[in-house]
Amino acid sequence: MKVRLYEIFTSIEGEGILYGTKTLFVRLAGCPFKCFYCDTKEALSMTSGREYTIEEAKKLIENNLVKNTYKVNFTGGDPLVQSEAVSELAKFVQQKKIPTYLESSCFDSVKFEQVLPYFDYIKIEFKTLDSEFVNKKHYSTLLENELQCLKLAANSGKTTYIKIVVSSRTTLEQFKQILTSIFDMARYKVAGFIIQPTYGIEEPDLKQLLAFYDAVYTYYEGVRIIPQLHKFIGAP
Numbered sequence: 001m002k003v004r005l006y007e008i009f010t011s012i013e014g015e016g017i018l019y020g021t022k023t024l025f026v027r028l029a030g031c032p033f034k035c036f037y038c039d040t041k042e043a044l045s046m047t048s049g050r051e052y053t054i055e056e057a058k059k060l061i062e063n064n065l066v067k068n069t070y071k072v073n074f075t076g077g078d079p080l081v082q083s084e085a086v087s088e089l090a091k092f093v094q095q096k097k098i099p100t101y102l103e104s105s106c107f108d109s110v111k112f113e114q115v116l117p118y119f120d121y122i123k124i125e126f127k128t129l130d131s132e133f134v135n136k137k138h139y140s141t142l143l144e145n146e147l148q149c150l151k152l153a154a155n156s157g158k159t160t161y162i163k164i165v166v167s168s169r170t171t172l173e174q175f176k177q178i179l180t181s182i183f184d185m186a187r188y189k190v191a192g193f194i195i196q197p198t199y200g201i202e203e204p205d206l207k208q209l210l211a212f213y214d215a216v217y218t219y220y221e222g223v224r225i226i227p228q229l230h231k232f233i234g235a236p
């Protein structure tokens with residue numbers, strides 16, 4: 001089996017519930033989607049980065065693991081695109097007793113279920129329609145997959161949290177529709193709900209952010225608005 005990696009590096013986690021932790025990032029190549037705010041466009045192509053055998057990739061991870069690494073973050077691209085290889089690599093990291101962390105848009109619940117056993121932390125990123133991730137025709141299928149992934153992750157007992165990126169384009173109405181799907185159908189135990197404003201492109205204003213916050217707060221008081229902190233210190 002082969003895997004295509006765009007890059008591997010140690011930095012500070014700048015997003016989500018574990019921000020501030022020293023993290024080894026394993027960035028997989030490949031994502032077929034088109035979010036307008038994507039900040040890793042160079043890793044979207046399946047020809048980006050370099051191909052490795054699984055054994056070579058394990059060695060690469062081992063050689064890049066430094067002292068006091070809190071977790072290994074599998075990111076992308078979208079790691080689900082190479083789900084089999086990601087399972088192998090995450091299993092390898094778990095055997096080293098280092099927590100594994102999955103960042104995904106959760107577009108495919110079948111692939112997600114395959115990788116789930118090898119992850120300790122799961123970030124489920126719900127995409128808004130205005131993100132341009134997919135077109136309107138395919139949006140309901142995406143949402144169904146994301147919801148199924150949330151159900152699988154929460155029921156597995158893994159530390160699971162939700163993230164939604166919002167921009168000046170995001171309407172309160174469509175944001176509330178996602179919340180209805182998440183919270184009205186079932187209440188899952190989640191470790192956090194992060195609203196992440198876009199950075200440097202069509203940024204939402206404070207009024208919008210507070211309205212999004214209030215909408216989530218009705219269901220979940222642990223909601224937090226957290227920008228991508230690593231960008232403020234120039235970290236990758």
Ligand code: SF4
Pocket residue numbers: 031032033034035037038039040041076077078105133
């Ligand atoms: S899902 Fe992630 S990697 Fe893919 S286009 Fe959107 S932001 Fe970029």
